[in-house]
Amino acid sequence: MILSKEHELMRKNFRNFAETEFTKEIQDELDETGEFNWEIWNKMAKYGFAGTKIPVEYGGQGGDTLSYVLMNEEFARVCPVLAIYANTPNSLGGGPLLACGTEEQLQKYLTPAAQGKKHIVFALTEPGAGSDPGSMTTKAVQDGEYFVLNGRKCFISGAPFADYAIVYARTDLQSKGPKGISMFIVDMKLPGVSCGKPEHKMGINGYPTSDIILEDVRVHQSDLLGPLHKGYAVAMKTLDGGRIGVAAQSLGCAQGALEESIAYAKERKQFGKPISYNQGISFMLADMATEIEAARTLLYTTAQAKDAGDPNASMLCSMAKYYCSEMANRVCAKAVQIHGGYGYIKEYKVERFYRDARIMTLYEGTSQVQQIVISRSLLK
Amino acid sequence: MKAFVCVKQVPDTSGKVAVNDNGTLDRASMATITNPDDLAAVEAALKLKDECGCEVIVVSMGPPPAESMLRECLAMGADSAVLISGREFGGSDTFATSQIIAGGLSNLGIGEEDVIFCGRQAIDGDTAQVGPQIAEKLNLPQVTYAAEIHKQGKTLKVRRLLEDGYMTIEVQTPCLITCVKELNQPRYMTVSGILHCYEKPYQVLDYDALKDEPLIDPSTIGLKGSPTNIFRSFTPPQKGAGRMLTGSGEQMVSELVTNLAKKHII
Numbered sequence: 001m002i003l004s005k006e007h008e009l010m011r012k013n014f015r016n017f018a019e020t021e022f023t024k025e026i027q028d029e030l031d032e033t034g035e036f037n038w039e040i041w042n043k044m045a046k047y048g049f050a051g052t053k054i055p056v057e058y059g060g061q062g063g064d065t066l067s068y069v070l071m072n073e074e075f076a077r078v079c080p081v082l083a084i085y086a087n088t089p090n091s092l093g094g095g096p097l098l099a100c101g102t103e104e105q106l107q108k109y110l111t112p113a114a115q116g117k118k119h120i121v122f123a124l125t126e127p128g129a130g131s132d133p134g135s136m137t138t139k140a141v142q143d144g145e146y147f148v149l150n151g152r153k154c155f156i157s158g159a160p161f162a163d164y165a166i167v168y169a170r171t172d173l174q175s176k177g178p179k180g181i182s183m184f185i186v187d188m189k190l191p192g193v194s195c196g197k198p199e200h201k202m203g204i205n206g207y208p209t210s211d212i213i214l215e216d217v218r219v220h221q222s223d224l225l226g227p228l229h230k231g232y233a234v235a236m237k238t239l240d241g242g243r244i245g246v247a248a249q250s251l252g253c254a255q256g257a258l259e260e261s262i263a264y265a266k267e268r269k270q271f272g273k274p275i276s277y278n279q280g281i282s283f284m285l286a287d288m289a290t291e292i293e294a295a296r297t298l299l300y301t302t303a304q305a306k307d308a309g310d311p312n313a314s315m316l317c318s319m320a321k322y323y324c325s326e327m328a329n330r331v332c333a334k335a336v337q338i339h340g341g342y343g344y345i346k347e348y349k350v351e352r353f354y355r356d357a358r359i360m361t362l363y364e365g366t367s368q369v370q371q372i373v374i375s376r377s378l379l380k
Numbered sequence: 381m382k383a384f385v386c387v388k389q390v391p392d393t394s395g396k397v398a399v400n401d402n403g404t405l406d407r408a409s410m411a412t413i414t415n416p417d418d419l420a421a422v423e424a425a426l427k428l429k430d431e432c433g434c435e436v437i438v439v440s441m442g443p444p445p446a447e448s449m450l451r452e453c454l455a456m457g458a459d460s461a462v463l464i465s466g467r468e469f470g471g472s473d474t475f476a477t478s479q480i481i482a483g484g485l486s487n488l489g490i491g492e493e494d495v496i497f498c499g500r501q502a503i504d505g506d507t508a509q510v511g512p513q514i515a516e517k518l519n520l521p522q523v524t525y526a527a528e529i530h531k532q533g534k535t536l537k538v539r540r541l542l543e544d545g546y547m548t549i550e551v552q553t554p555c556l557i558t559c560v561k562e563l564n565q566p567r568y569m570t571v572s573g574i575l576h577c578y579e580k581p582y583q584v585l586d587y588d589a590l591k592d593e594p595l596i597d598p599s600t601i602g603l604k605g606s607p608t609n610i611f612r613s614f615t616p617p618q619k620g621a622g623r624m625l626t627g628s629g630e631q632m633v634s635e636l637v638t639n640l641a642k643k644h645i646i
Binding site: 005006009010013016017047048049052056061062063067071267268269347 | 448451452455567568569570571572574575577578638642643644
C-alpha cells in the first residue's frame with residue numbers, strides 16, 4: 001500500500017523516536033528486571049503517543065487506526081515490549097471508555113490516560129476464563145449506590161502500576177455465558193483491591209503482568225461503564241481494536257528480526273564466504289520478507305477498513321492478528337536459524353525477538369480463537 | 381514577536397555520497413535530512429515560543445522538494461513556512477544565497493522584537509557563512525555558535541560555544557543567532573502535529589515575488605552572482621570510526637572481548 005504523505009511522516013517520526021530512545025541499555029534493563037521504565041513512558045507521553053488514536057477532545061492526538069498501527073509497528077521493530085507501553089491506553093485501556101463511557105467518565109478517566117498521566121488496564125481474563133471469558137466468576141452485587149465486587153482476574157498486563165482497571169464482572173447472577181456481564185471502572189487504590197506477584201514471563205519483560213484480586217470492593221454506581229448486564233459485547237468490540245495492535249506489534253517484531261538477519265547473513269563468513277551466498281540462507285530471507293510484506297498489506301487494509309466502518313472489519317481484525325502473529329513466529333524462528341548458535345545467545349537481538357514473538361499468538365485471543373471468529377463470520 | 385528560522389535540506393552524509401562528473405554533489409540520488417544544526421535552531425525558536433508565545437516561521441531556500449522538510453518543522457510546532465525557490469536562484473554560493481535569503485526575510489518583514497535563528501553550518505558545504513552574511517546584509521547584530529539562549533524583554537543573553545571556552549554576550553533584538561547542535565535536543569513531531577502540518581500556512585517566494593527587493597539583483601544571485609567556483613569535489617577514502625571504551629579496566633576488557641567475539645575476530 002502506498003501511504004499518504006502524513007502517514008509516511010508518521011512512520012519516519014515513530015522510527016526516529018524508537019531508534020533514538022529505545023537504547024540497548026534500556027532494552028536490556030527491561031528484559032533483566034522486568035520492571036516498568038518510567039523514563040521512556042514519560043517521553044512517550046510528552047509527545048502524545050499514549051493518545052495517538054484517542055480523539056483530541058479527550059486529550060488525544062486524533063490519529064486514525066493506520067497511524068496507531070504504524071506506531072506499534074515501528075516501536076516493535078526496535079523493541080516489542082515498548083510497543084505495548086504506547087499501545088495500551090489507545091486500545092484495551094481506552095477502548096471500553098470510548099465505546100460507552102459517559103461524558104463525565106471520559107473526562108475523568110480517558111483524558112488523563114491519553115495524556116499519559118494515568119494508567120488504565122483491561123481486566124477480563126480469569127484463571128478459569130481465558131478463551132471463554134463468558135465463564136467468568138467475578139461477581140458484582142448491588143448494594144444501594146454501590147456494587148460490591150469479588151473475584152480474581154489474572155494475566156492483567158500493567159496491573160502492578162495501574163491507576164484504574166476496567167473490570168468485567170457478572171451482575172446478573174442468574175445468567176450464564178456471555179449474558180449478564182457488566183463493566184466497572186475500578187480505582188486500584190480502593191479498599192479490597194490488591195495485585196498478585198508479577199509473573200515471570202518468557203518474553204515482553206518490562207511490562208509487568210499480575211493478578212488483580214477483588215475482595216468486597218465497593219465501586220460507586222457512577223463507575224459502572226456502559227449498560228448494566230451488557231458489558232460482554234463491548235469487551236469483544238474492544239478486542240477488535242486490541243487485535244489490530246497486536247498484529248502491528250507482530251509485524252514490527254518480524255521486520256526487526258528480518259533486518260537483523262540480513263545484516264548478519266552478509267557479515268557472517270563460513271566456508272570462506274558470507275553465509276548469504278548460500279541459497280539455504282538467502283531463500284529463508286526471501287520467504288521472511290515476502291511473508292512480512294503480505295502481512296503488512298493485510299494489516300494496513302484492515303486499519304483502513306476499520307475506520308471506514310466496513311462490515312467485515314471485525315473479521316479482518318482477527319485475520320490480521322492471526323496471520324501477523326503466526327507469521328512473526330515463523331520469521332523469528334528463521335531469524336534464529338540464520339544466526340545459528342549466536343541466535344541462542346542473549347547478546348543478539350533475535351534471541352529476544354523470538355521470545356517476545358511467542359506471546360503474540362496467545363494474548364488478546366489465541367490463534368484458535370481468531371479462527372473461530374473468522375469462520376463464524378464466514379458461516380453466519 | 382516573530383522568530384524566523386532558516387533551515388536547509390541537506391544530503392544524508394551517513395548514507396551513500398554521490399558526486400556528479402563536474403564535481404558537484406549528485407543531490408538527486410541521495411537521501412535528504414534537515415541539517416542537524418538547523419534543527420537545533422528550530423528547537424531554540426520553539427522553546428522561545430513555549431516561553432513567550434512568539435510566532436515561529438521557518439524559511440528555506442531550495443528546490444520544491446524542500447517542502448517535505450518544512451512540513452516536518454511545521455509538525456514539530458512551527459506556525460508557518462516559506463520556501464524561497466526559483467530557477468533564477470539555482471547555483472548560488474554562500475554570497476548569493478545569503479543575498480536571496482536576506483531579501484526574502486526583509487520581504488516578510490522583520491519587526492523590532494524579532495529574532496532570526498540559523499544553524500551554525502550545513503553538513504554539505506560546512507562553510508558557516510550564510511547565517512553571518514544574512515545578518516550583515518540586513519544590518520542586524522549577530523551572535524554565532526550559540527549554546528544557550530535566554531530572552532529578557534528586547535535583550536537576548538547568549539552563551540557562545542568556542543573552541544577554548546564559553547563567551548556570554550547580550551544582544552538587542554532584532555538580531556540573528558547561529559546555533560550549534562549542542563544547544564538543545566530537538567523535539568520529535570507529535571501525531572497531531574503531523575496530521576495538521578499540511579494544513580498550516582505555506583508560502584513559496586519565487587523570483588517575481590522578490591525581484592523588487594533591493595537585495596535581489598540579477599548580478600548578485602544565482603550562478604552568475606556567485607563569486608565562488610568549485611574546483612573539484614571528491615569522496616575521501618573512508619576511515620573506520622574509532623570507539624572509546626569507558627569504565628573500569630575489567631568492564632572495558634569485557635566489552636572489548638564481547639565486541640571482538642561479535643565480529644568473529646576472536
